[in-house]
Amino acid sequence: MFAKCLFLLSTVVAVVFGLTLRPVDHVDHDFDQQVQEPFDETDVPLRGVTPDCDPDECEKRTWNLTLHRYQNRTGNWVDLALTGDDWGRSSADSNMGVKATVFDCKGRKMIRIHATIKDPIFFPHQTEVVVDDRLRFNVIAGENIALGNDGFTAMKKDTLKHDVAFTSRHLKPDEMFQVRIDQILVSKKYANAIGVTTYIPLEGKVPHHMNSIKTGTWMMYNSKIWRNGSTLKRMKISLDKLKVGDLLGVKRTAGGALHFYINGDDLGEVATGIPENVYGVFEFYGDTTQVTIVNPQ
Structure with missing residues (x-):
């Protein structure tokens, strides 16, 4: 599912911003776990980009895709996909968020994709990842x-x-x-x-x-x-x-x-x-x- 989301987002970004996606020989992936606060992008260097091409300093446009799953008051599970340009507002309580930043670097169009996944679950005040595998009821249950x-x-x-x-x-x-x-x-x-x-x-x-x-x-x-x-x-x-x-x-x-x-x-x-x-x-x-x-x- 995660790979599909990245492919979908890349396709959407290409259409929205008029880019042509080409295959590359090697791709580095940065998958950052969502903890309690919105991710600070300044903590992760952008690989393969010189300092004078920092996307924070260049003209840029962003596109966000947020996936959220929740159970409504009737007991039915709802899958919700949101798009927008405000990363911080949607990432804090989402199951998955993907952000694409398109910017100019020495006359070339470049795309930076950053993703957060709210799983495994992090508990406050703990430095180690704790996977919450406690027994719950299965979302697939009787219709009543x-x-x-x-x-x-x-x-x-x-x-x-x-x-x-x-x-x-x-x-x-x-x-x-x-x-x-x-x-x-x-x-x-x-x-x-x-x-x-x-x-x-x-x-x-x-x-x-x-x-x-x-x-x-x-x-x-x-x-x-x-x-x-x-x-x-x-x-x-x-x-x-x-x-x-x-x-x-x-x-x-x-x-x-x-x-x-x-x-x-x-x-x-x-x-x-x-x-x-x-x-x-x-x-x-x-x-x-x-x-x-x-x-x-």
Whole structure:
């Protein structure tokens, strides 16, 4: 995507400013990570340009392309592309920004392209890059699911319908997928389902009920553990009894065993031979209308 953006921007710049783009033998790339403040271009020397051709001192024109992705109030993800001539205004809160500066250097037209990418995520007051790979909900979810809280919270749009939300990535060995129950609508007298699956969430192909998946799926509904839509075993505790504030979790161990948790208490090994590449999945089954992922410290 990044390469496509650079190509698109270069093409646009060429059209806007009447330039002819020619292939070159070698290109140096400067990719600067966006931190907390707008990038200071004076910190990076322009390669191959003599001081008397500094673009800050020459007559120049600029063109900016900013890409931003966000979730609106209805829960739908929106991709927004902006163009303009004010670099500082758009780069601070954008996922990606590309700026092209066209200037004259001894009778030649030159292009300087500078890009910032807001990923990996930098945390304030830290000098090292920290990649934020905490579990979130996958943007590909059931049509009745809306996400909020930077992807940590999922909620039902229509409280009377079931639907499914997956984790944003596969679970790591011994990593717990744990949610906190935020809201319950008492009507059906049953609620909650959680588990793991090898099913890959695809746009337009998200099941409304995980028990309809007949391969690579382990779920806990009520007091029963299910495998591929069939009952595997019965537990002594039911998920229907959980209340607002309770925690519900699932973990695949490094040895491939499956464990469920309620408020941090391990319910014991319920299955073995779980494959490595499984997603965590929460099904809004019954009365629960909103949950939030709680990443254990």
